[in-house]
Structures are given as structure tokens and as C-alpha cells.
Amino acid sequence: MCLGVPMQVKSIANGIAVCEIDGVRREASLMMVEGVEVGDFVLIHAGFAIEKLDEADAEQTLQLFREVLASGGGPA
């Protein structure tokens, strides 16, 4: 029961953010996260942002994948 979707914050008013994924928008409560600003990515679960996505960290993981891809390690 832990479906969570990364969505981008488009606007914030009274602790409620309008978040977007692929052109689809929905409101979510920011009650559980600190310091979220417009433009940030948050993880949405059951109408709440439950965590802020660390974009630098995501980039590191993706960089690691790019290195995995560039490395030899078996037939291409």
C-alpha cells in the first residue's frame, strides 16, 4: 500500500501544493514536509507529499547507471 509518485510542485497556497506529473495535476498536503518550494519534486502518497526528492542524489544514481552502461562487463 505504498504507491508513491514523484510530482513537481507548481504552486503552493495554505499548505496545499498543486503538483504535476506528465501534465496531470492534483492537490497534495504539505503537512509532512519542510521547506518545499515551487519547482521542487516531492513524493506523493494518498494525497500527501511524504518526502522531498533529492535531485542531486537522483543525478548521482543516474550517473552511476551511465557508468554501468559505459563499462564493459559482458557482451553489449
Add this chain to the structure above:
Amino acid sequence: MTDIILLGHGSGGKLSHQLLDELIIPTLSGVAQRDQNDAAVLNHGGQRLAFTTDSYVVDPIFFPGGNIGDLAINGTVNDLAMAGARPVAVSVGLILEEGLPLEDLRRILASMKQAAQSAGVAIVTGDTKVVPRGKADKIFINTSGIGVFDHDYEVRGSGARVGDKILINGSIGDHGMAILASREGLDLEADIRTDSAALHELVAEIIAAGGEAVHALRDPTRGGVATTLKEIALQSQVDITLEEAAQPVRQEVAGACAILGLDPLFVANEGKLLAVVAPEAAESVLAVMRRHPHGAEATIIGEVTGASDGKVFMRTAIGGLRAIEMLAGEQLPRIC
């Protein structure tokens, strides 16, 4: 089977099939599962006629890109078209709930007229009933239709053969997500419109181009592409394998599905058809489809990979394999 009707019995998925196969068809007629198609084909005085009926109970009755009225015309036109017939005439039965604004009815009738005109079918007979408030939900529409055949080919769900390609005329899941997104309570804001369209002209061109190489045609309405392909696989006793990477899904539909935890493959379409075509004719049929306004984004999504008792698989984008079953119960938004 349960002792009472559940909402899932109307989902178009497995429960609907059970209700049909175990109660309705055995009681009313004797058609075997293999012979169930979108329309009946009757032989009348040496001439073949297609005959079908369908009821529309959609909520909300107005949604982005259409309403219950044009849906009711296009749906019945498509059921005739999937049998390979040219739609000629339809009937309209209206069940109206006390209190329905006349303006709503006017809008719905106007779009029915327009849909019938553009599909080239005549609305030739009808019926109107009014029920007390609360005994129906605003408006229910039943349409029946008759079609004729301009060719001698037989198009049905049981014709798929090993090696055939599976073609679809465009993106998956638009109608179901347009309805869900506009339904009260989920509060999704998205530019998703129904794909509701009359497909008989496209079908005529597919048959003209493919002839007897067109082995099966069906519109993936309730239950979605997954359920419809499973029906074809079962009726034809073949395995079908889909390529995940080849499934055409609009970005907004994918996003809404991600939020609600739904799989577009099980979401309803109202302007899509699946064509099962012999491999040597697949490219030419695809080219014809792409030239038609309702098939500009046509693509091949899979193929018939073996003879069996009717399995459907998906080759996943990362190279795995998973089985595809019919929709079970209702398609419910989930957070799990």
C-alpha cells in the same frame, strides 16, 4: 458465482464473462464462447446482416471530448464495424430520470444526431421512458443497430493464427481515464479527452487493403486492450505476446494511471480497434490505417506467438516476461 449482482459484473472483465457464460447465454440462447462477437451475423434471404445492441450508463454524462449521446451512437456503429459490416440504421431507447434538465437532454440529442450523420447511419426508431428520481442516474441510453456487408469476408474474434501481427489504431486508455479524471472525488486536473469515434470507415479500408488477411477485429472497450486480447486469444486458441515498449500511451494518461495505480492496458477505449492481420499484409494494412484520420498513430503492438489454450504475455521493456489476464472485478483507483 455470487448470489447477487456486484458492480464488477458490469466491468467488461472476467466477472462479466462469468455472468454471460454461466447464466445469461445458457438461459437465453446457446452460443458457445468461441462464437461470441460484438455483433450477431444473420443470414436473411441469402443476404448477410449484422445486428447488435448496447446500453450506455456512463457517469458523468458529459466529459472532455464527448457525452453519453455520441458515445451511444459510436459504440453501436463500432460493434457493427467489428463484425466487418457497414452500419445502416440504429434505434435509440432513452431512460430518463425525473428531474433531468431539458437542456442536458437537448445537448445529448444534438450530439447523437451529429454522430449519426457523420457516421452515415439513420436513427430510425426509438423509445422514451421516464423513471422516478433515484431509480436511474440522469439518463441511460440503449442503441441497437443493423449493418450490411459489402464483401464476403468473415471477420470474427476466433480467426487469429500463429504469426499474425496485432495492430492498434492509436493510443491506449484515453476514454477510461477521461471519464475517471472528470469523475467527482478524484480531483485530477488533466487534459485527457475521450477517443470516442465511429470506426466503420477505417474498418472498411482495413478490409479493402487486407482482405482475408484480416483475421480478427475487435474494439477494446470495457476491460481495455488486455481483456480484449485475452478474449481473442481464448476464442482463437492462440498465444499472443505484446511488446511493452510498443504500447502507445499518451503522456497524460500514463501520468493519471501512475497517480491512481492503474494499468492503461486495462483502461477502456471508445475509438480504438485491434486488428489481427496475417504477417505478409501487416505493413500494407498499417499504411492504410495511418492514412485515415482515426488511425494516424496506428502501430503494431504484438503478435500471435503460438497455438495454445489462449495465453497473453507481455515482453517487458527490460526483457522480462509477464502474463496478462482479463480485468478482474472493477478497475479501482488504488494507492497500494
Add this chain to the structure above:
Amino acid sequence: MKYSSEFRDPAVAKKLIEQIGEAVAGFDGQMTLMEVCGTHTMAIYQHGIRALLPKSIRLISGPGCPVCVTPVSYVDHAVALARRPGTLITTFGDMVRVPGSSSSLQREKARGADVRIVYSPLDAVALAEKTPEKQIVFLGVGFETTTPTVAGAILEARRRGLSNFFALCANKTIPGPMAALAGDPELKVDGYICPAHVSAIIGAEAYRPLAEQLKVPCVVTGFEPLDMLQGVLMLARQIVAGEARVETQYSRIVKPGGNPKARAILEEVFEPCDTAWRGIGVIPQSGLKIRESYAAFDAERQLPVAVEEPREAKGCMCGEILKGKVTPTECPLFRQACTPENPIGACMVSSEGTCAAEYKYGT
């Protein structure tokens, strides 16, 4: 799609699978990796991951589907509330089909009960405000990911001064059963694929006792295909090296200490309690109940109803399946008497249940 599709690249997946193969190449025997999150169960089937891994890696599913581990008596309680005059039940989609002893919410709905599916507990609060003449009960089922949202809804109901919003709670915490199963010699869990979004709340540090005391390697893993393959790779490397550490593959979301604000909200409203897990039994302090100070929002305290004596379905192996001891196909009811449209056990009814996933996606 941002931060989703990038984690599905087939070319990277292929390389990761190769690296997993290399990592276990010299490994003698079989390693058993358990996931304890229904969303992982679903994702493994959905992407067809099992068949892509070397034979020496066995993936099993633990008690990670909250609907599946909820005892039948809870469903009976919800059914009794649905029959209560003036009561409107709100729930996440999956609960409506779960069979109780003699009925389900879907059946009660067909018989006239007001049962509505909501996307968020906050939608249930909004419904309570709009429908003051009815008692609105939200079915609080779920792990640490979901429980804060139930707590948040209760706080919101209090802020709005609502006296007709209630939660019927069977919320649970996951580290307890993970420890119980790690110590089960019959099971022999070699590594835990730790849940993604539960960990966003409780933090990766929560698994330290499992790694340090019970010597089970733990990797907090995301739900996208590349996340899961990388998580398996990290676990395989630890197991081959004979190590047992907590690592976080899903670090873009999960911090070592989790989300303190969400936990504070949870702890404001809920307190730990002993609770029964279907198939496992009572695990001390692994449940969450509404604190006395929020008793006004507790359906159990405020809306007393007679609940029938619970009856478990005969022959159902959900309990063993939830522990990972038996696979769905070994259950005599699977695909025969028990199907998604006529589920006998909870593992079949929830779309993230092990049996439903096997039925739907298994090859």
C-alpha cells in the same frame, strides 16, 4: 515522466543483470531475498524480473501487503459498521473486495450500504464536512507510509472542528515482523529488499538491528526496475562477501533518519500496541492505535457495533504464503476455488497480494 522513466532504461537493466550474474558467479548454493512491500511484489511481477535473475537468486514475498495481513475480524468490523444506519464507509480501493467471515464491503455496497473509494484520507475528511448528517468512517489500513496520512486526516478533522469523522485503524509497522521472519530457521532469509516508501518515513537506520544483531543484509530499494535490479546487485554483493550492512539504493528519497515531521504527526495521533498479523500471529508492539487524546476520532471507541465471530476460509494457505514459506501455486485453492474475482484469501484480493500478482502476471 521525470524521475520515473529514467529508471527504466532497458540497456542499463541489461548491464545490471550481467553484473548480478558476475557477482554471484562464484557463489555456491542459493540466496533467498525477501521483499516485504506489496509494491515490490507487484513490480517484480510487472516487469518480469524473476526470470531475468540467475537461478541462484530466489525472490520471495513477505507480509508486505497491508490488506493481506489484516485479520478477518477487521473486515468483519468494517462490514458491521457499513450496516450501521447513517454510516458512510470511505476506503482505499483494495479493501472493498476483501472477504470477511460472511460478507465483504463490495457485497454490503450492493445491498445498499454507502461505501465510497477515496484517493486520500483527506478526501474522507472533506466528505465529512460536506455530509454532516452522516458518520464518516475511514478504514485505516497500512504501514508507516500510509499511517501518517491517516494521522494527518485526523488532525485536519480536529482543525475543522468535525465531530463526524472517524477512523477504524488496523495500522501496522514492518520492522517487527521482519525481525521475526529473519529469526525463522525454516525460512532462511539471506537478505532483505527493504521497502521504499515505508523507509522514507522510518529511515534506513530502522533496519540497523536486523543487519547488526540478526546478520541479515538490508538494502532499501526503490520501485522502478533499475532500482530493484541495483538493490538485488547490492544485496548479492553483500551476501557473497559475507557482510551484513544497511545500504540505501533509493537515496533520492530515503534518508538515514527518515522523515521526522511525518513521524511526529504519526506519534501525535498513534501509539504502539500489540497486534495480530494474519498468518504470523500477534507480534508485540507492531501495531498502531489511536491515542486516548484523539479517542473522539476512533471508530472503535465511538461507534460500537456487534461484530460476528471471525471464521477463516478452510484450506487457505495465505498465512504460509505471507511468511514466504509457500508460493501461491503450492496452495490447493490457487486458480481453482480462489481467483481474483472470487477471492478466498486476502493474498488474492488485494492487487498487491502475492497470489493476485502471481495470478495476474505469473507465467
